Amino acid sequence: MNILLTGGTGYIGSHTAVVLEQSGHQVVLFDNLSNSSRSVVNRIARITGKRSAFIQGDIRDQDLLRNTLIKHDIHAVIHFAGLKAVGESVTQPVNYYANNVQGTISLLQAMQATGVTTLVFSSSATVYGQPQYLPLDEDHPTSATNPYGRSKLYIEGILQDLVDSSSDWRIACLRYFNPVGAHESGLIGENPQGTPNNLMPFIAQVASGQRNELSVFGSDYLTADGTGIRDYIHVMDLAEGHAAALQYLETHPGFQAINLGTGVGYSVLEMIKSFEHASSRPIPYKFTVRRQGDVAECYANPNKAFQLLGWKAHRTLDDMCSSTWKFQQAVSETYEI
Numbered sequence: 437m438n439i440l441l442t443g444g445t446g447y448i449g450s451h452t453a454v455v456l457e458q459s460g461h462q463v464v465l466f467d468n469l470s471n472s473s474r475s476v477v478n479r480i481a482r483i484t485g486k487r488s489a490f491i492q493g494d495i496r497d498q499d500l501l502r503n504t505l506i507k508h509d510i511h512a513v514i515h516f517a518g519l520k521a522v523g524e525s526v527t528q529p530v531n532y533y534a535n536n537v538q539g540t541i542s543l544l545q546a547m548q549a550t551g552v553t554t555l556v557f558s559s560s561a562t563v564y565g566q567p568q569y570l571p572l573d574e575d576h577p578t579s580a581t582n583p584y585g586r587s588k589l590y591i592e593g594i595l596q597d598l599v600d601s602s603s604d605w606r607i608a609c610l611r612y613f614n615p616v617g618a619h620e621s622g623l624i625g626e627n628p629q630g631t632p633n634n635l636m637p638f639i640a641q642v643a644s645g646q647r648n649e650l651s652v653f654g655s656d657y658l659t660a661d662g663t664g665i666r667d668y669i670h671v672m673d674l675a676e677g678h679a680a681a682l683q684y685l686e687t688h689p690g691f692q693a694i695n696l697g698t699g700v701g702y703s704v705l706e707m708i709k710s711f712e713h714a715s716s717r718p719i720p721y722k723f724t725v726r727r728q729g730d731v732a733e734c735y736a737n738p739n740k741a742f743q744l745l746g747w748k749a750h751r752t753l754d755d756m757c758s759s760t761w762k763f764q765q766a767v768s769e770t771y772e773i
């Protein structure tokens with residue numbers, strides 16, 4: 437089928453495009469390139485041997501979206517487009533709500549106008565706020581601690597209301613845990629602009645010598661080694677989860693919120709050790725104070741994804757680190773942004 441990927445040239449969108457093209461779907465990438473590069477379109481084609489259509493545009497341009505949905509005879513949408521830096525969302529809340537919430541409303545209006553009613557949305561484990569119990573299942577209460585997280589919660593609420601309003605809609609909110617890793621080719625991956633906010637790209641830049649050392653935020657959490665624990669999931673496993681969700685929606689109208697995680701947590705020190713092994717490089721680090729807003733531990737109960745979608749993550753931590761390292765080396769040598 438023909439599938440529109442908003443934010444399709446971004447980190448998770450590009451890997452999902454590869455999985456979908458390789459499963460026989462036709463992908464249309466729609467992106468304003470605010471956090472990605474046009475060269476990703478070629479890179480996807482080099483991996484798949486097929487050229488996905490690309491439209492440069494903003495999801496708040498409803499006319500362009502509507503025309504795209506019609507012109508490409510779109511059957512379903514996967515909505516990745518949005519801003520995702522937690523700290524930036526605190527200093528630029530209006531920009532975050534405009535991009536994420538207003539952008540989603542624009543997309544939904546375009547879909548309504550053209551009769552496209554199947555949607556997979558990029559949500560986040562951040563909607564669980566401070567964990568009240570672990571592992572986190574989909575019934576865990578939701579809350580937000582920053583505008584980014586609140587934008588995801590608002591959107592999930594809007595999507596639930598939409599499904600309640602009409603039985604035509606088929607919507608899955610996929611709550612990602614911590615996506616890391618890259619395609620095995622080393623052609624696509626996460627290439628953040630400026631200083632990385634997230635652990636894995638920061639470690640990769642330390643390993644490549646771009647940065648001197650990693651600051652480990654907190655050594656006094658009530659965890660085995662005192663550092664924070666997260667559920668890191670390989671981006672290719674995550675991408676396959678989107679294909680499984682689309683397939684599920686074909687036969688199941690309604691609304692579902694589904695965790696995409698592995699169910700296993702690793703500490704910051706375990707991540708450093710694993711990356712040192714994968715890259716054969718030392719990762720110098722120092723302990724600093726806790727980062728404001730961080731939780732000690734966060735990992736998924738992934739059972740619902742397996743029960744509903746028949747999907748579970750199978751790639752290892754070593755796969756995550758070695759693919760990140762392969763991509764990082766390619767970036768250091770050749771990548772144009």
Ligand code: NAD
Binds near residue numbers: 445471493559
């Ligand atoms: P990304 O920044 O690499 O990709 C998002 C893409 O959306 C970028 O290519 C950007 O240019 C595009 N975009 C942003 N605003 C747009 C707009 N108004 N119109 C058109 N395009 C626009 O991020 P990602 O890591 O691939 O994340 C994809 C989605 O998954 C986001 O919605 C993010 O909030 C969500 N998510 C990401 C993570 C993570 O850790 N990476 C975790 C949970 C949820």
Ligand code: WQD
Binds near residue numbers: 560614633652653730
């Ligand atoms: C992981 C661990 C840090 C950087 C964020 C967003 C969340 C979601 C995923 C989108 C933590 C520690 C990190 C560093 C460190 N994104 N760390 N030094 O915080 O779980 O989640 O990304 O939805 O909304 O909040 O991921 O990669 O930033 O941190 O010690 O330089 O690494 O304290 O324990 P996080 P992260």
